[in-house]
Amino acid sequence: MSESYDFLFKFLVIGNAGTGKSCLLHQFIEKRFKDESNHTIGVEFGSKIISVVNKMVKLQIWDTAGQERFRSVTRSYYRGAAGALLVYDITSRETYNALTTWLSDARMLASQNIVIILCGNKKDLDADREVTFLEASRFAQENELMFLETSALTGENVEEAFVQCARKILNKIESGELDPERMGSGIQYGDAALRQLRSPRRAQPQGTQECGC
Amino acid sequence: MLELQPAEDIRANTTVRIDAYGFERRGDFDSYKEMMNQYVDVLNRRSMRWSKLLQEKPHVEKNFTVKRFVRKGVPHEHRAMIWMAASGAQEQLESKPGYYQSLLDMEHDTKLKETIHTDMHRTFPDNILFKSKAEPGMQKALFNVLLAYGHHNPTVGYCQGMNFIAGYLMIITKDEEKSFWLMDALVGRILPDYYTPAMLGLKTDQEVLGELVKVKAPAVGQLMAQYPGIWTLVVSRWFICLYIDVLPIETVLRVWDCLFYEGSKVLFRVALTLILHHQAEILRARSLPDVCECFKQITSGAFTLDCHTFMQKIFTEPKSLSMSTVDKLREKCRQQILKEESGHL
Numbered sequence: 429m430s431e432s433y434d435f436l437f438k439f440l441v442i443g444n445a446g447t448g449k450s451c452l453l454h455q456f457i458e459k460r461f462k463d464e465s466n467h468t469i470g471v472e473f474g475s476k477i478i479s480v481v482n483k484m485v486k487l488q489i490w491d492t493a494g495q496e497r498f499r500s501v502t503r504s505y506y507r508g509a510a511g512a513l514l515v516y517d518i519t520s521r522e523t524y525n526a527l528t529t530w531l532s533d534a535r536m537l538a539s540q541n542i543v544i545i546l547c548g549n550k551k552d553l554d555a556d557r558e559v560t561f562l563e564a565s566r567f568a569q570e571n572e573l574m575f576l577e578t579s580a581l582t583g584e585n586v587e588e589a590f591v592q593c594a595r596k597i598l599n600k601i602e603s604g605e606l607d608p609e610r611m612g613s614g615i616q617y618g619d620a621a622l623r624q625l626r627s628p629r630r631a632q633p634q635g636t637q638e639c640g641c
Numbered sequence: 642m643l644e645l646q647p648a649e650d651i652r653a654n655t656t657v658r659i660d661a662y663g664f665e666r667r668g669d670f671d672s673y674k675e676m677m678n679q680y681v682d683v684l685n686r687r688s689m690r691w692s693k694l695l696q697e698k699p700h701v702e703k704n705f706t707v708k709r710f711v712r713k714g715v716p717h718e719h720r721a722m723i724w725m726a727a728s729g730a731q732e733q734l735e736s737k738p739g740y741y742q743s744l745l746d747m748e749h750d751t752k753l754k755e756t757i758h759t760d761m762h763r764t765f766p767d768n769i770l771f772k773s774k775a776e777p778g779m780q781k782a783l784f785n786v787l788l789a790y791g792h793h794n795p796t797v798g799y800c801q802g803m804n805f806i807a808g809y810l811m812i813i814t815k816d817e818e819k820s821f822w823l824m825d826a827l828v829g830r831i832l833p834d835y836y837t838p839a840m841l842g843l844k845t846d847q848e849v850l851g852e853l854v855k856v857k858a859p860a861v862g863q864l865m866a867q868y869p870g871i872w873t874l875v876v877s878r879w880f881i882c883l884y885i886d887v888l889p890i891e892t893v894l895r896v897w898d899c900l901f902y903e904g905s906k907v908l909f910r911v912a913l914t915l916i917l918h919h920q921a922e923i924l925r926a927r928s929l930p931d932v933c934e935c936f937k938q939i940t941s942g943a944f945t946l947d948c949h950t951f952m953q954k955i956f957t958e959p960k961s962l963s964m965s966t967v968d969k970l971r972e973k974c975r976q977q978i979l980k981e982e983s984g985h986l
Contacts, residue, residue, distance in 0.1 A: 445801070446759040464766035466886055469802055470877035473933050488930065495756070495801045497838040501877060504870040 433477050433484040433618035435608070437597055438508060439590070440538065442530050443515030444523040445494030448549040451580035452515065453491045456590050461581050468493045471502050478587075480594045486618060487511075487590060499533065506537035510606075510614030511544070511593040516564075518548045518577060519556040524564065531571060539614065541606060544573045545593040551579040662812050662890055663770040673889070676946050680891070683949050688716040695719065701726035703902075711902040712956060714895050714949065721814040727902040728826035734818060741818045744789035753791045757784060757799050764804045771808065782811050786820045790828070793821075797828060800836035802881035809885055809893070823901075827883075832905050833971070835881060841975065846880055846905075847872040848974035849967065850912050857959060858916055861923050868929050875936035879912055887940050892948040899952075906967055913959035914951070915939050 441449045450472065454462035457474050472491040477484055490509070492502040512534050516523040527546070534542055546568045548559060561577060568575035574592055578585040600606040601615070608615040658670040666673060687710075694710060701707060701723055715723045725731040734741075761780055765771040770779040786807045791798045806827065810820035828835075833842030851872045855862035865871055878886070883900065884893045888911075899907040916923065919939040926932040945951055 445756070446763075465763070466765065466805070467760055467763040467801060469881050471874055473874075473930060475930065493801060497800060497840055500838075501840055501844065501873055504873065 431477060431486070432620045433486040434620045435483060435598070435601075436486045436488055436616040436618055437510040437594060438614040439487050439489040439593070440506060440509045440512040440534065441489060441491045441515060442512060442534060443494060443547075444517070444520075444526050444530075447494065447515045447517040447520070447523050448580045449494060449513075449515050450491050452513065452547065452549060452578060452586055452589070453489055455580045455583050455586045456489075459583070461583075470498065471505055476590075478591060478594060480591055480598055483598060484618070484620060485594050485598070487594060489590075503533070503537055506534060508612040508614045509534075509538040509542055510597050512538065512542055513547050513589055513593065514544050514573065515547045515549050516559065517550050518559050518564075519550055519553050521558040524548075524559045527567065531573075539612060541600070542614070543593055543596045543600070545589050546573045546575045547585075547589050548575070548577040549580060551577040551584060552581045659769055660890070663768045664765070664890065665767045665769065672943070672946060676948075677891075680947075680949060683714070684716060687714050688718065691716050691719050703727075708902065711898050712952065714952065715898045720894070720898070721816070721819060723898070724813070724823055724901045725819060728823060728831065730819070730822035730826045733825065734822045741789055741821050744792050744821075745785055747792065749788060749792065753798055754788060757787045757791070757804070760801060760804050765808050768808075768812075770812070779808070779811055782817050782820075783807055786811065786817050786824060789817075789821055790824050793825065794829065797834075797836045798838075800840075800881075803828070803836060805882050805885040809890075809897075813894070826901070831900065832883075841978065843877065843880055844873070844978050845971055845975045846908070847876055848978065849970045850876060850909060852970050852974065853909060853913060853959075853962070854916060857913060858920055861916055861920055864924060864926065864932070868932065871929065871932065874929075874933055876912060880908060883908070884911060888945050889941075889948070892945055892951055895948045895952050896955075904964075906962065906964055907955070909967065910955040910959055910962060913962070914955045915945075917958050918944060918954065 441453055443449055445467070450465075450468050451462045453472075453474050454460070457476050468491060470493055473489070474491065475486060475488045477486045479485075490505050492498070492505065514527060514530055514534065516527055518524075531544070534544060546564065548561070548564050564577075565575050567573075574596065576585045576589050576592070578589055580586060597606065597615070601608055606613060606615065608617060657665045657667055660666055660670075660673060691710065694706070695701075711723070711727070722731075725734070761784060762773065764780075764783060768779075769775060771783070773780055783804065787799055787804060790803070790807070797803075803824070807820055807824055810823050811817070814820050814823065833846060834840070835843040835846075851862070851865065854865065884896055887893075888896070896907060896911055916939075919935075922939060923932070923935050926935050
């Protein structure tokens with residue numbers, strides 16, 4: 429592979445049907461609104477390399493169907509996710525009310541340490557708003573989530589959502605709170621990081637081995 | 642039967658062209674047209690044969706001749722009728738006059754209505770018949786069929802994917818009531834429980850396919866074994882949507898001819914053919930995303946577009962596939978899944 433990156437993070441996009449999960453992903457990757465397309469069935473997949481605090485991070489993003497019964501099919505993809513976008517629609521109270529269930533699913537199935545950013549999508553439809561910024565940010569605080577209101581239509585805060593989530597994961601790696609080498613962390617070293625991190629380490633034991641002989 | 646022709650007159654200056662079913666085709670219109678130009682000879686020949694057959698025997702029987710005819714393709718003008726007759730939908734429709742209308746007239750579950758409504762603008766937005774302002778509006782008909790079905794079969798209610806199926810049924814039958822009874826034939830009789838909340842039939846069939854691949858393409862089986870749970874990822878859409886939006890429409894309709902006449906086994910034949918035919922490409926995949934991408938690639942291109950040859954291949958390439966094999970595997974995989982799921986609780 430020609431692409432070079434320091435880390436690979438596995439991300440999930442979850443939330444009720446029709447909240448704009450696929451559109452957020454599309455806006456993030458393609459930089460435009462995904463208009464006129466069929467809804468997601470099962471699980472879809474996308475990836476993008478971004479630059480976060482001097483590190484190149486490849487996000488491997490799993491976009492899931494939102495209808496409840498698909499959860500039993502898509503749940504197995506939660507395992508080992510490092511980050512998640514938890515999406516609701518600011519014009520639909522129902523999608524907001526479902527957040528608790530999504531959240532416990534993610535924490536239980538992905539990992540306790542999963543970094544989640546709450547996204548109140550369809551920010552452009554402010555006139556039809558059913559969920560205020562304040563109550564959602566309170567919910568985010570109570571549940572230790574980051575929070576942004578986004579618009580997959582205009583692109584507002586979309587990149588930021590992914591970047592903020594990735595930055596927090598990086599911070600946790602640097603502070604030692606997250607160990608990328610732990611199984612199921614949802615984090616892998618990329619080629620670039622391997623070259624920097626591993627080669628000096630690998631050289632040493634080889635040297636000692638030679639001395640021992 | 643279909644009045645819609647490629648709408649060059651309206652959109653001559655754009656790259657978007659409309660196919661015979663109302664779908665806007667970007668990019669691939671020329672290869673589609675080219676295929677259709679050749680396929681039209683087949684269609685004409687089949688059309689004559691079918692007319693003769695139906696003159697002699699107006700009742701569609703289950704016998705070797707009709708089966709052979711169905712595998713070679715049902716002409717568009719007879720498609721709705723053959724599907725209705727072969728699946729038992731016609732019988733249901735005739736024995737329950739007014740039933741469909743009564744489902745529409747009853748008081749409806751608000752939650753169900755909303756769930757269906759959420760998907761209306763996300764069902765074939767690339768089809769001119771399904772635009773919200775289209776006249777006559779297919780969207781309203783689609784909504785009715787799904788709402789009626791949800792009340793007819795409350796265990797299933799509405800599951801995403803059924804909207805695409807009902808959409809295709811409407812495109813072919815142009816009739817809500819017929820679409821409703823065909824839907825009932827598919828969901829209630831022909832397919833295992835793909836659409837119930839537990840989706841057990843779907844999970845089972847994904848694993849069954851995995852088992853069949855192990856036998857028929859062991860190298861692919863080995864590759865897939867490295868990624869637990871991968872079958873869901875790559876084929877859940879194939880089964881749930883019965884290949885809609887996976888294979889080209891003409892090919893999907895040919896698969897459905899067999900689905901209505903012969904049953905759900907044909908879905909495995911299609912999947913196995915796609916996999917067997919592209920083994921080399923699949924085996925080049927080095928990571929999970931690679932595999933996912935590859936399984937998307939193998940559904941498009943000349944191989945699947947040429948529906949007539951493709952349909953010949955599905956009955957030759959995977960070789961023998963008996964119903965008893967499928968039944969046994971279904972039972973085995975179902976038990977395994979149930980066991981695993983009870984372990985998780």
